[in-house]
Each structure stands twice: as structure tokens, then as C-alpha cells.
Amino acid sequence: MSKKKRIGIIGGGISGTALGFNLSLYDDADVTLFEKGRIGCGTTAKSAGTVCLFDDSLNNRYWDVRLYGFETYLKMERERKGSAGFDKTGTLVCATSEKEVDRIKAGIALAESAGYTGEYITDKARIKQILPMLNTDTILGAGYTADDGYFDGTMISNTFAQKMEANGGTILRGANVTEIVIENGTAKGVKTADGDRYDFDVVVDCTGPWSRFTGEMAGLDVPIWHTKAEAFFVVPPEKHLDYVFPILKFPAFYALRAGNNIFICKSHLSMNLDDPMHAGQWDPDRLPEREGTDDYFIDFLFHQFEKNVPGLTDAGLNSSWLSYRAETRDFLPIVGDTPVKNYLLATGYGGNGVIEAPAVSRDLAKYIMRGESTLLLEEWAFSRLLKDKGE
């Protein structure tokens, strides 16, 4: 009998659990996942979880990534209702430029080709029927589908974790990795805070915003920045809306319902990595459970709403939270090999972890187990960032 390949995954958020599950599908994989806290309870828990069929969060070039993520979660929901926390609200994507009109229309065509509904609407009265509190004077039109919505990153992570364990994978909860064992430039395993050593053939860092610190343990400079994800939960003046508030997407912000509240946040693609108010290097362990937000973001969102969604300017500010996204310079993740042999990354998902993790994990698991790369892995490889640095 051939020896199983031993893979150690650091991090039990959406990235680590999705990869753990995909690896556990291989009979010759021996997978162990280390999570220092609880599954899906780090920055994954503060993800909005939107998986929209045609918003701007991910270029249409990566349509298959978006579709695979969406359908993975729909399958989860079919297997066990609630296991992905799906709230089918639909999405309204507002176009403020001709370029966005083209992108939205292309996205709708892709969605329709996969059997979903979508329409580009220019009739302002019809748009206001979908979201009465919108100011339609500022938009050219809007793409709308009733088929998508948002998911719950924590639920998904725990479902992946359960499936991984059912397939024979091991999850060590409360296990804090404090050392990456490197011998002759090759990752050989990890050590945890309680002094135990675990030997692996491959170690994969799935720690998201912690990756720069985790990478340092392997002597690696992981080129990610933290961008602030400052979310505010507001109560509309009507208190209880008599219509389904769809995911609302503008280039600079998005909104979605959260119970009777509306969740509002500056979009991750509108963040500037060179603006110290937007981005920096911080310690995710110091993130508070809630609050910790800056006036800058509430001011920004108010001015966006004053112009585009006046119905929310007099919403009551109920609560807020601060989280960090792990972003690269090109706002795409880092997946696969690194300069440290057998130390791989699946990090830097930014605001798209829930969307991208299933497809990335499917491909990365195949690469780890069979050595077969894919176009996606090549485009999102660590090496592209070294080239950007002229290395």
C-alpha cells in the first residue's frame, strides 16, 4: 500500500476548511487542520458572504470561479438546509458608467448561460419597485437577479469541517501553530504552542489576514496588506421593510439585509492600499468583537447614501464592527507554491473568500495530490507578485 501524503493546513476559516474538505476527497491524503480558535470564527465570521452572479467583486474572466462557489453552496443547502446559511435576497447591481453597463450585461449573459435569470433594467420605475429607497437619478440602469444572495461564512466553514472529518480528516481545534519546521529550505512540519511537533509533506498557510505573520515563521515575506472592512448595521426608518431588501451593489459600497437591519460597507475594490486610513499592517488578534470603527467610514457611507440611497440616511445606527481583509496589490489571492519548498499559500482572498475558496481549493487540492496545475493556479501564483516587484 502506498504511503499517504501528509498535508498540514494552518487556519480554520473559509480558506482552510474548503481546502481541507477538498483534500479529504483523496483517499491517499492524510489531512490535518490547525485552528487556534474556533472554526470559521476569525475574520471569516465578519464576511458579508455575498455571492452575486454578476457584481464587480470578481472580473467576469473568472466567471467559472464565481459559479463554482455559488453552486457549491447551493449543493450544501440542498444536502442540509441552512448548512451554508443562504438568504436568497437577489442582487441589484447599479451602473454609474457605460463601462459598468457593459460589465453587468456580460455578467448577466454568463448567468443566463448557466441557467439563472438576470435582466438589465433601464426603466427607473421598475428599479424603484425593487428598491424603493434608491435614488435612480444617479444611475444609468441596474442589473437584477432574484436567484442569488448571501451566505454565512461561519456556517460554510463548519460544514466543510464536518465533511472533512467525516472523510477521515483531522481538525485540531484550539491548536496554535507557533513554528514552521524548515529544513534545508523545505517545510517539514509545524510545532504548536503546547510543544507538539507534527511532520508533513506539505504545509499550507490558509490564515488570511494572519498570513504575513505565519509566513514569517517560514522565513517568507507574504505580500499582503490589511484593508479595513468596517461594517455598520443600520435600522431603516420604516423599522420593518415590506419588501425583500436585495444585495445592493455600487462601485464604492454595498448593502444587504441582516435580519431587520441593513449591513452597509465600503467595497473592498474601492480601498487604496497606499492610503493609511484604508490599509496597513495590523495585528488581527487585536480586532475587537465589535465596534472599533473610524468616523471616516461612516462619513464616507453617509455621503454615498445621501447621493444614491437617501432612504437610508436617516436609518438608525445600531452597531458596527471592524475586520481586516487580506489583500494583495492586484486584489487577487495568492495560491500555490512559494519560494519555500512544500510551503504553500491559499491566502489573500480579500473580500472574496467565500466566492473564491471552493474553486481555488478544488484546484489546489488536485495540484497537491496529483501535481496537476490549472490556469487559475498559474494566474494566481505567488510568482506573479515577485515579477511585480521586479524579482
Place this chain on the structure above:
Amino acid sequence: MKIAICVKYVPVDSKVQVDPATHALVRGSGAGEINPSDRYAVEMARRLKGDGDTLDVFTMGPADAVRALKVVLALGADHAYLLNDKAFAGSDTLGTAKVLAAALEHYGPYDVVLMGSASNDGATGQVGPMTAELLGMPDVTDAVDLRIDGTTASVSKKAGDALFALKAALPVLVTVPFGANEPELPTLRNQVAANQHDIIEVTAADLGIDPATVGQAGALSVVTDTMQVVQKKQAVTVTGTVDEMANKLAGLVEGQLKALQQGGGEHV
């Protein structure tokens, strides 16, 4: 009528630092929010405020505590005072009351002073009554309703399941418990405006306070130690068919009852 509200900026979670020497919370070491029961006192103040009345808000704390002041400004306060001085750090409840009383005297006199009944970090419930004593005004704790008629305050005070109807002469200090009313939320519009509002910073010298009488130096009570509460509760997942789960639950409950009768038992 001049109304004052005193609020506290408290840590939002358990990730706070404790000074190993003084055993006091290191203020400003993490994110914070307005103390929960203060929200209800603010709402009571908001409802009390009529045309021509003024509402001033005070907090003693680090620079970050302006966030609590901004929330109250967004809810209708006219002036906000941050009582911030190194000399105030480490104050016990009496020291805090001395600072608040000095500020209320300096910027007053006020007809009605409101506070939350207790903070969710210190939770002594002492600061309100102590402040009233120092100001020489009557106080009513745990008030769930307050009405003013001329120079008389009519107060409903909660005590267990009972409500006491009390009257007090103005000026009066009233503390308000968690859950006393349904607090309004600040609107986005008002919060953005409040974020631009002037905050008046006040030091010990501004109030004529001798630094030796407040803060760590003036503290008459000393925290001798702090310790983490050991969580004994354990979650148990019960699986199986409905009948199997019902049987397992019955067994768990019976086991707990037996253990409790014997003076022990795990918290499940």
C-alpha cells in the same frame, strides 16, 4: 431646564489589558462603546428635554472616550465634555464621583443629572449616589420613569418586581437601569454631524481639583487582585432520532438534578 448626563466608555469585549501593578483595566487598550445602561439614561434625558432646555454630556476617560460623547451628541446633546487628565487615571468610585461632581458644579448648576445605574465593567453602582452626595442633591437609583413638574421630580423606581412612586425636589440625580425604556438609535445623518461637533476637554486644573485627591493617589479603595472567571459551562450535542434525543436529554436533566441535590454537578 438644564439637564446633564454622565456616561462611561467601557471595553466591548474580554480582550482588555489589566495593569499588573494596580489590577485596574488599562483604559484605551481596546475598542469601547458607551456603557449599556447609560444608553437608557440618555434616552430618559432625551425624552425629558423640551424646547429651551439644554442637555450636556460628560464622560471621564481617555481620549478614545470621545466616541461615547459623539453618540450622545448624535442623540441630541448640546455640549460634550471629556474629563481627561493623567491625575484622574486609577480613580476609585469616590474619585470618579469627585471629578464628575466638580465638572457638574463648574458647568452647572443642573436641574437634573442622569447616569446609568451601573457600568458593565466596574458594576459597583456607587458613582451616581456618591456624586449626588457630593453635590448635596437627592438621588433616586434605578429609575424607569421620570417626569418633572415645576420644581418636583416624579420618579418610578424599580426594586425587584416592585415599582415605587417617589417625589424629589430639584435639583435631583437619577440613575437608570438597563432596560428601562427603548432607546432611540442615532441616525447616520445625526452621527455624521456629531462627529464634527466640538468636544470640550477638561483637566483637573480647569476644575480646580487637587490631583492628590483623585486618581490612584487619592483612591481610598484598592483593587488587590483580578482573576478570570473560570467558565464551567459545557455544551453537549445530543443527536439521534427524536425519541433517542428525548431519552438522552431526560438522562442529562436527571443526572444534573441528582448532582445538584448532592451539592455538585457540572454546568451543562
